[in-house]
């Protein structure tokens with residue numbers, strides 16, 4: 661589907677508020693996470709429909725390993741279940757699915773399913789969907805720096821070749837455009853160690869809706885907010901107008 665004008669090419673989402681959604685209903689937190697899967701399905705469908713090309717979802721952060729063991733284990737189980745249930749449908753809809761994060765931290769069963777899902781959908785040219793699991797922006801930049809340092813030590817690159825492009829090429833979202841729009845649900849207005857490098861020029865949109873309740877209307881609001889922004893990248897407004 662071709663995008664309408666002013667539709668962001670890349671949308672990143674911090675899906676927050678599952679625990680509070682459950683607490684409001686006197687349910688255990690993991691049922692909030694379970695309910696959040698439905699909202700993921702919705703935003704994937706709506707993104708494809710609207711012509712968004714890249715969607716990157718924050719599902720589990722480096723810091724989330726510090727949660728109670730029971731919650732972490734329920735979340736990992738939920739990822740396995742969601743993959744089992746959703747991948748064929750995603751594939752039918754031409755979605756290309758990738759995972760970003762420290763995958764060596766994940767249990768073998770989940771790792772195998774991730775690899776299978778990535779292989780199955782690799783050639784799909786529809787929505788490019790990245791799910792960040794065991795991901796942290798500092799982890800990502802740290803990995804990139806280590807790889808570049810190793811190549812410099814081997815004499816493969818000179819240190820003066822380590823510029824913005826060289827760093828970006830080593831990050832988890834290598835080859836993809838930076839997110840244009842960051843959405844965070846759940847009322848907090850912070851980045852929580854998400855895509856620290858790639859969000860440099862993203863428009864930021866926050867809402868109080870708890871993630872399981874996030875629907876097409878909320879997404880429309882975020883897209884409308886984005887459509888009204890003037891993206892100046894350091895230029896003046898007059899310069900931007902003159903160039904358009």
Ligand code: IPE
Pocket residue numbers: 675676677678679680681719720721724735846871
């Ligand atoms: C986001 O919801 C999901 C993950 C971080 C895994 P939370 O679990 O953080 O929900 P709240 O913020 O406690 O409501």
Ligand code: IPE
Pocket residue numbers: 674675676677718719720721723724848850852
């Ligand atoms: C951020 O949410 C991570 C994800 C949505 C996966 P958190 O709920 O973990 O963020 P903080 O710790 O409140 O900043």
Ligand code: MG
Pocket residue numbers: 676677678846
């Ligand atoms: Mg939270």
